Amino acid sequence: MAATAPRPRTTVLVSSDLSFRQRVRETLVSLRWQVREAAGGAEALALLDAEPAETLIVDSWLPDLEITEFVADCQRLYGEMDLVSLGDAELSGQTRSPRRNEVLLAVRRGQDGDGAAWNAAPVIETARPEAAALRSDAMPALRVVQGVATPLPQASLRLPEFIGEDAAMLEVSRRIRLVAPRTTPVLIQGPTGTGKELVARALHRLSPRSSRAFVVLNCAAIPESLLEAELFGHTRGAFTGAVQGRTGRIEAAHGGTLFLDEIGEMPLPLQAKLLRFLESGELQRIGDNEAVKVDVRLVAATHRPLARMANDGTFRMDLYHRLSVFSIRTPPLAGRVRDIEELVGHFLARLSERSAAKSLSMEARARLEAYPWPGNVRELEHVLERAWILAEERPEIGVSEIEFGEEEPA
Numbered sequence: 001m002a003a004t005a006p007r008p009r010t011t012v013l014v015s016s017d018l019s020f021r022q023r024v025r026e027t028l029v030s031l032r033w034q035v036r037e038a039a040g041g042a043e044a045l046a047l048l049d050a051e052p053a054e055t056l057i058v059d060s061w062l063p064d065l066e067i068t069e070f071v072a073d074c075q076r077l078y079g080e081m082d083l084v085s086l087g088d089a090e091l092s093g094q095t096r097s098p099r100r101n102e103v104l105l106a107v108r109r110g111q112d113g114d115g116a117a118w119n120a121a122p123v124i125e126t127a128r129p130e131a132a133a134l135r136s137d138a139m140p141a142l143r144v145v146q147g148v149a150t151p152l153p154q155a156s157l158r159l160p161e162f163i164g165e166d167a168a169m170l171e172v173s174r175r176i177r178l179v180a181p182r183t184t185p186v187l188i189q190g191p192t193g194t195g196k197e198l199v200a201r202a203l204h205r206l207s208p209r210s211s212r213a214f215v216v217l218n219c220a221a222i223p224e225s226l227l228e229a230e231l232f233g234h235t236r237g238a239f240t241g242a243v244q245g246r247t248g249r250i251e252a253a254h255g256g257t258l259f260l261d262e263i264g265e266m267p268l269p270l271q272a273k274l275l276r277f278l279e280s281g282e283l284q285r286i287g288d289n290e291a292v293k294v295d296v297r298l299v300a301a302t303h304r305p306l307a308r309m310a311n312d313g314t315f316r317m318d319l320y321h322r323l324s325v326f327s328i329r330t331p332p333l334a335g336r337v338r339d340i341e342e343l344v345g346h347f348l349a350r351l352s353e354r355s356a357a358k359s360l361s362m363e364a365r366a367r368l369e370a371y372p373w374p375g376n377v378r379e380l381e382h383v384l385e386r387a388w389i390l391a392e393e394r395p396e397i398g399v400s401e402i403e404f405g406e407e408e409p410a
C-alpha cells in the first residue's frame with residue numbers, strides 16, 4: 001500500500017533582509033516546507049489574514065511595526081500558531097520539536113555571522129521530514145498544530161497612531177493593514193479633521209514603499225490653472241511664465257506613494273488625464289511629446305460624496321471606480337464618547353511634554369462629551385490647546401476654559 005506523503009509544514013518568514021530570507025527558505029523548502037515571505041510586519045499580517053500558517057518566523061526587528069506589538073497581535077489573533085522570534089534569547093532554551101529543530105537549522109544556515117541567540121543551543125540535524133512528521137505526535141511539549149487558527153476579533157490590530165476603540169475606528173486600522181502592502185489604489189472618505197491624511201501616511205508607512213517618497217497634493221489648495229502643471233510637470237517654455245522645466249508631483253512620487261487630498265475638487269478635464277495615467281502608468285509633461293513611465297501608488301481622499309457626484313456627472317464615473325477599488329471611511333467624532341475620552345488623554349499627554357501636566361475637571365469633560373464636534377479630532381486638538389493656555393499655571397482645566405471655535409464671546 002502506498003504511503004501518503006505528509007502534509008508540508010507551512011510558515012510565514014518575516015525579515016527585511018532578503019538574502020537571509022532566501023537562505024532560510026532554501027533550507028526549509030529542502031525539508032518540504034511551504035514558505036511565504038514578508039519584508040515587514042504589515043505584509044506578514046496580510047499574508048496570515050489571507051491564509052494562516054502553522055509557524056511564524058520573525059526577525060528581531062521590523063521596518064514598519066514595533067516588534068513587541070506585532071508579536072502580541074499575532075499571539076492574540078493566531079493563538080495556535082507556533083511563533084519563533086529571532087530576537088528572543090530565551091528561545092534557545094525552549095522545548096524542541098522536530099518542527100522547531102528544522103526552523104533552528106534553517107535559521108542557523110541563514111545567518112552569515114555567529115553570535116545570534118540561536119547559536120547558543122545545539123541544533124539537531126533532523127532526519128527526513130517524513131520521519132520528523134511521524135515523530136511530532138510524540139513530542140509532549142509541542143502544541144499539536146493542525147488545522148487553522150480562528151482569528152480573534154480584529155480589535156487588537158489597532159495601529160499605534162490611531163486613538164479610539166470605536167468599531168468604525170478599529171475597522172480603519174484593519175483595512176489599512178490589509179491593503180498597505182499592495183499597490184491597490186485607496187480612496188479615503190470622511191468629514192474634515194477625521195484623520196484622512198493620517199490614514200494615507202499609515203498606508204505609506206506600512207507599505208514596501210515606505211523608504212521612498214510620500215508626496216501630497218491638495219487639489220483644493222492650488223488654482224485650477226496650475227493644477228495640471230503641478231501634477232504632471234512641464235518643460236521650459238511650455239506655457240507663458242514657464243521659464244524653467246519642472247518635475248510634477250506624480251514623477252516626484254516615483255517608487256513611493258502619491259496622496260491626492262480633496263480629489264473631489266479636481267476639474268473634470270484633469271480627471272480624464274489622471275485616469276489615462278492610472279491606466280497606462282505613463283505620463284507626458286506639459287510641452288513634452290515623450291511619455292515617461294512612473295510607478296506610484298495612488299491614495300486619494302475627499303470629504304465630498306464622490307459616488308453621488310459620479311452619478312450627477314460632476315465627477316468622472318470611470319475615475320471614481322478606478323480610485324475606489326478599496327475604500328476606507330474615517331468616522332465623525334460625534335457619538336464616539338469613549339474615543340473622546342481617550343483622545344483627550346492623548347492630547348493632554350502631548351501638551352504636557354512641553355510644560356507641567358494638567359488634568360480636566362469633570363464639568364470640562366462633560367462639556368467636551370456633549371459637544372457635536374463639527375471639526376472632529378482636529379477641532380478637539382485645538383480646543384484642548386486653547387484651554388491649556390487659558391488655564392495658565394493651574395493644574396486643572398476648568399469648564400470656563402473650554403471654548404469652541406465657533407462661539408462668539410457673550
Ligand SMILES: Nc1ncnc2c1ncn2[C@@H]1O[C@H](COP(=O)(O)OP(=O)(O)OP(=O)(O)O)[C@@H](O)[C@H]1O
Nearest residue numbers: 161162163164191192193194195196197198377378
Ligand atoms: N483617530 C485619531 N487618533 C489620533 N489623532 C487623530 C485621529 N484622527 C485624527 N487625528 C489628528 O487630527 C488632526 C487632523 O487629522 P487629518 O489632517 O489627518 O484629518 P483630515 O481628515 O485629513 O482633515 P481634512 O479633511 O480637513 O484635510 C491631525 O493632527 C491628526 O493627527
